[in-house]
Amino acid sequence: MTVTPLAWTLTIAAIVGLLLFDFFFHVRKAHEPTLRESATWSALYVGIALLFGVGLWFVAGSGHGGDYFAGYITEKALSVDNLFVFLVIMSSFKVPRAYQQKVLLVGIAIALIARTVFVFLGAAMINTFSWTFYFFGIVLLLTAGHMLKPEGTDEHDADNIVSRIAKKLFNASDEYDGDKLFTRIDGRRVMTPMLLVMIVIGGTDILFALDAIPAIYGLTEEPYIVFTATAFSLLGLRQLYFLIDDLLDRLVYLSYGLAVILGFIGVKLLLHALHKNSLPFINDGNPVDVIELTTPVSLGVIIGVLVVTVVASLLASRRRDKTDGADKTDRTVEAPAD
Numbered sequence: 001m002t003v004t005p006l007a008w009t010l011t012i013a014a015i016v017g018l019l020l021f022d023f024f025f026h027v028r029k030a031h032e033p034t035l036r037e038s039a040t041w042s043a044l045y046v047g048i049a050l051l052f053g054v055g056l057w058f059v060a061g062s063g064h065g066g067d068y069f070a071g072y073i074t075e076k077a078l079s080v081d082n083l084f085v086f087l088v089i090m091s092s093f094k095v096p097r098a099y100q101q102k103v104l105l106v107g108i109a110i111a112l113i114a115r116t117v118f119v120f121l122g123a124a125m126i127n128t129f130s131w132t133f134y135f136f137g138i139v140l141l142l143t144a145g146h147m148l149k150p151e152g153t154d155e156h157d158a159d160n161i162v163s164r165i166a167k168k169l170f171n172a173s174d175e176y177d178g179d180k181l182f183t184r185i186d187g188r189r190v191m192t193p194m195l196l197v198m199i200v201i202g203g204t205d206i207l208f209a210l211d212a213i214p215a216i217y218g219l220t221e222e223p224y225i226v227f228t229a230t231a232f233s234l235l236g237l238r239q240l241y242f243l244i245d246d247l248l249d250r251l252v253y254l255s256y257g258l259a260v261i262l263g264f265i266g267v268k269l270l271l272h273a274l275h276k277n278s279l280p281f282i283n284d285g286n287p288v289d290v291i292e293l294t295t296p297v298s299l300g301v302i303i304g305v306l307v308v309t310v311v312a313s314l315l316a317s318r319r320r321d322k323t324d325g326a327d328k329t330d331r332t333v334e335a336p337a338d
Helices: 005-027 035-060 063-092 097-126 132-147 161-169 192-219 223-234 237-244 254-275 293-332
Strands: 182-185 188-191
Touching: 005 035, 005 097, 005 223, 035 063, 035 223, 035 237, 063 097, 063 192, 063 223, 063 237, 063 254, 063 293, 097 132, 097 192, 097 223, 097 237, 132 192, 132 254, 192 223, 192 254, 254 293
Parallel strands: none
Antiparallel strands: 182 188
């Protein structure tokens, strides 16, 4: 796939423009977004991403178009999983809801920069070292195994290592001063928790990129598709957070579904690595004749797993709510009279 410098420039300019528009027209003035506002803008960003994919489908062909949609859906699902962590972090820092928009937008900007760096690093590694596919595949399989384990939230709370380092390097206040990043206490300029939570979410975003980029490189080797699918999956994440934050605790099986998807992509990468093998200790450095999973198969598996995961999560949450309601009723009936 050949992408001209002009196409790259226009694409990056459009994405930066969307971020600036989001900041100046929605985030600059602190407020708590309504459900209607979040739904409208979330749908708009998803629509932009889908229109871009359709355009890519017609311009570059169905193969590249299918790769984009598979990558976009995978990255979007991983981004939704990241919202759980953002929710924990902002709850730990007790960020007022009206200020959470700015924190999220800064986190998205940091994530976009970090993932862009990783996109081009990944492309350079793939073009230079054939073993990169083995490396990415093993990373995804390890990540999938990690997601299957019960996970605590200690590493994401307000007292994590990033927060402690920042507090040691800078004078930090425990009180918010609106949405200011710095304030003055007793004549001294100190950092507010607003800046601290941005640092923590930014550092967390960088760690997320270590999983997200290998995942999408398992679906396509085209840097332009990797970049655009990643960028469009992040745009609108702020609105999505406010739209589904009440539903996040109901997606009880999301981590398991994502583990299956990452594991599947990890296997796909390893098969591709064997197909292009040049490592001397595997098949004497010759390619291995193995089956390769096509884009339609990958897209079908990703969508199928996500649908099953969401439906199973909502059904489990509904049963849990009914059980909790029945338990409360039983306790009320059995309560002794005064």
